[in-house]
Amino acid sequence: MIMQSxxxxxxxxxxxxxxxxxxxxxxxxxxxxxxxATVTSTDKQWDQQQAELQYRVxxxxxxxxxxxxxxxxxxxxxxxxxxxxxxTTVWNYAMTLENTDESELKKFSERFVGSDLKVVRxxxxxxxxAATGKTADSILAIVSEATTFPPELLQRTIPExxxxxxxxxxxxxxxxxxxxxxxxxxxxxMVDIRxxxxxxxxxxxxxxxxPKDNAITLYRASVIGLPTLIYPVS
Amino acid sequence: MKKVFFFVMxxxxxxVGVLVVFMTITREKPPKGIKLALIDTxxxxxxxxxxxARKELGNxxxxxxxxxxxxxxxxxxxxANRIYYRTEDSIxxxxxxxxxxxxxxxxxxxxxxxIFNTPRGVFKIQNKIKDPxxxxxxxxxxxxxxxxxKAESDRMDGNVMGDFAMGFGDGFFIHGTIYxxxxxxxxxxxxxxxxxxxxxxxxxxxxxGTSVYIF
Numbered sequence: 001m002i003m004q005s006x007x008x009x010x011x012x013x014x015x016x017x018x019x020x021x022x023x024x025x026x027x028x029x030x031x032x033x034x035x036x037a038t039v040t041s042t043d044k045q046w047d048q049q050q051a052e053l054q055y056r057v058x059x060x061x062x063x064x065x066x067x068x069x070x071x072x073x074x075x076x077x078x079x080x081x082x083x084x085x086x087x088t089t090v091w092n093y094a095m096t097l098e099n100t101d102e103s104e105l106k107k108f109s110e111r112f113v114g115s116d117l118k119v120v121r122x123x124x125x126x127x128x129x130a131a132t133g134k135t136a137d138s139i140l141a142i143v144s145e146a147t148t149f150p151p152e153l154l155q156r157t158i159p160e161x162x163x164x165x166x167x168x169x170x171x172x173x174x175x176x177x178x179x180x181x182x183x184x185x186x187x188x189x190m191v192d193i194r195x196x197x198x199x200x201x202x203x204x205x206x207x208x209x210x211p212k213d214n215a216i217t218l219y220r221a222s223v224i225g226l227p228t229l230i231y232p233v234s
Numbered sequence: 235m236k237k238v239f240f241f242v243m244x245x246x247x248x249x250v251g252v253l254v255v256f257m258t259i260t261r262e263k264p265p266k267g268i269k270l271a272l273i274d275t276x277x278x279x280x281x282x283x284x285x286x287a288r289k290e291l292g293n294x295x296x297x298x299x300x301x302x303x304x305x306x307x308x309x310x311x312x313x314a315n316r317i318y319y320r321t322e323d324s325i326x327x328x329x330x331x332x333x334x335x336x337x338x339x340x341x342x343x344x345x346x347x348x349i350f351n352t353p354r355g356v357f358k359i360q361n362k363i364k365d366p367x368x369x370x371x372x373x374x375x376x377x378x379x380x381x382x383x384k385a386e387s388d389r390m391d392g393n394v395m396g397d398f399a400m401g402f403g404d405g406f407f408i409h410g411t412i413y414x415x416x417x418x419x420x421x422x423x424x425x426x427x428x429x430x431x432x433x434x435x436x437x438x439x440x441x442x443g444t445s446v447y448i449f
Contacts (some may be wrong), residue, residue, distance in 0.1 A: 037414045040295065046284050051291055055280040058294035065301050068355045079257060083449065086356050087301030089322050090309045090447045117278075125266045156314070167264065194260045213314060220313035221449065224270045 053117055057231060060120045061087065064227055071227040072123070074172075076109050077234055081208070083221055091217055096209045098175060108204040109233040112170050123226045125165035128219070129188050130180035132158040158212050159219045163191075166228060167202040171195065176215045307445040308359070308408075308436075310426055312340045312352050317408070317417045317428060319439055322360070326439060330433035331408075334424045341376050349371045350423040357446040358401040362437060366399035366409060367392045396430060398437045402446045408436070 040054070063086035064071045067096040073082040103234070113119060160180030164172045182188055199205055210218070281287045302322060309318040312333040319327035334352035340346075370389040375382045383389055396410010411417070411427040428436065 040291065042288075042292070044392045046288070048280075048282070048284070048287065051278045051287055052278070055291055055294060057286075058291070058298055059278050062294065062297055065298070085447050085449050087298060088303060088307065088356075088445075088447060090449050091311060122268045124260055124268065190260055195255065197257060213316075217311055217314045217316075219260075224265055 001108060016037070046233060048121065053113070053119070053232065056117055057119050057229070061229055062228060064120070071229060072185045072222065073229050073231065074112070075231045076105060077231050079105075081218065083217070091214075091221070093210060093214045093218070098209045100205075100207050104204070105206060106233045108170065108206045109230065111202070111204040112166065112230045113232050114168065119232070120227055120229050121170070123164050123222055123224055123228060124167055125163070126155070126219075126222055126224060127163045127164060127191060128159055128183050129191075130160040130182045131162075132160070132178055132180045156216055157219070158213050162215075162219055164222050168199055171203070171205040172208050173205055173207040174215055175207065176212045177212055177213050178215075194197040250341070262305060265432060292360075303445050305444065308440065309407075310352065310448040312354070312420070312448065315420065317426065317432075317436070319436060325434065327435055329428060329436070330414060331432075332411070332417050332422050332427040333420055334422050335420045339373055339377055341372075346372070348423075350425050352422070352448060353404065353428060354448050357448065359407075359440055359444045359446060360401045360440050362442060363399045363401070363438075365392070365397060366395040366407070368395050369424065369439070396428075396433055398433055400437065400440065408446075 060072075065084070068086065068193070070085045070090065073080075073084055075082060079095040079097070080091045081095055082089050092106050112121065158178050158180070159174070159176060161175045162180045163174070195203070195205055246379075280290055281447050285287050306319055306326060308335065309320060310331065311318070315331055315333055315391050317327070317331040318325055334350045337350050339348045339350070368391045369386075370391060372382050394405070394412055396412070399407040399409035401407050406424055406426075408426045408428060410430055410433045413421075413427075417427065417429055
């Protein structure tokens, strides 16, 4: 019975799970409230705590910019995702949040920064739920022959849905309009169920809708270990 | 009382147990060896004195602002095979291109090896050439199974690079192509190919010295 209900959509589980967890007093939601980070050197009102966080963000970005490698920026002040190289924006996307409200965005921001004011985390996991299948069409077959490269390798995976995950179960869920083929229905269900449960235990998940062209870049550029800098929510 | 306790607590304990087991077995193990040593060494202590702190914050803001190009720059997105002429917030040109295939070629005789990647990093447009000729490198002959010519003139081809080429260093160019149907696919030997119309627009917009960001 329990397993049957687990196999249904994750959303249905939310009610009972909350109940059980509340009764059993095992829930420890939320984290310590973090200060915002919009203080600048010219602001009239001075907030030392906010200034320290802002200083950390700036110092971290300066360090990241010195390396000749791209890094991801989660700009939660402007709801923007960016890929930067040497401090310059090379890709950006104005986030269209899906099933995510401001409080969840704030929770995501607070959890990312944590009590030790961590503003950079590497991507630890990238999970592809579904993507378009690769087909060897006639042009690619010709190119493949000339380049001695399998036609499938000449094509890009166009993701329907994927997730980027950082330590402490911080998840960015990206969905596109593409209708793809699931990588593994069973694993996808397990991941969804786990995250539905984890969401009630304080884990942070932000869901973003994205056009496929943007998603291709983000999916391919987000390699495991890619440093991710956050501009926390004010 | 005992019955109530039994019928309430046992299912709760059972459910919690199932949850704990489920969450444990579905937990992913983080990959090993990922560190952010760079960031760990960042000095992040802001002076407690407001005046000094403002100054320090201001210096950091200025240092970061200095990194951003004042003029528009070119971005080549090798992941999506797109090229942009843009500033931080505006895009003036967004076009499909072709970048390096990433394939490998080994000369069976000399064992020389080539990997056909478009280089990543930050470069500058060094020159603009009208009606460019391609000087075929050795790998072109090895790839096609032809003998490497001794005469320099046998290497020259004036029909494949389109109307313009813009060099960005180490023999890499942004240039045109006669294979426009292949735009959007990673098929080049490292150069960046553009369609004729987009190439004309880009060449017109781009002065020598423009920064080129490739990722």
